[in-house]
Amino acid sequence: MMGNRPASSDKTAMNVSLPHLRVSVPDRVITRAVGSSTVLLDVDSGRSFSLDAIGARVWTLLSSTGSVQQTLDTLLAEFDADPAQVEQDLRALIAQLADGRLIDLDDQAR
Secondary structure, X not given: OEEOOOOOOOOHHHOOOHHHEEEEOOOOEEEEEEOOEEEEEEOOOOOEEEEOXXXXXXXXXXXXXXXXXXXXXXXXXXXXXXXXXXXXXXXXXXXXXXXXXXXXXXXXXX
């Protein structure tokens, strides 16, 4: 889903209950659609990141709703895929985005 990034070592998204996890996009992150990809630019670091079409859909859902659970529910309705695999992939992408400082996470259960 996300190019130009190694696998994340950030386990934050893996250890939190999805209904309580909220996402926000920092002001320093700019998003642009380029063909079938979406490019994310961290203007503070100058680093850019690329999302494929599915990653771009996840980004749109996360950034518009702020809700990881609502994003998961929408993805499950839109894609004919194993729910456990969709959740695992979503958690992995969230971890990568957080590791790249492209999103801020808030565990509202705390």
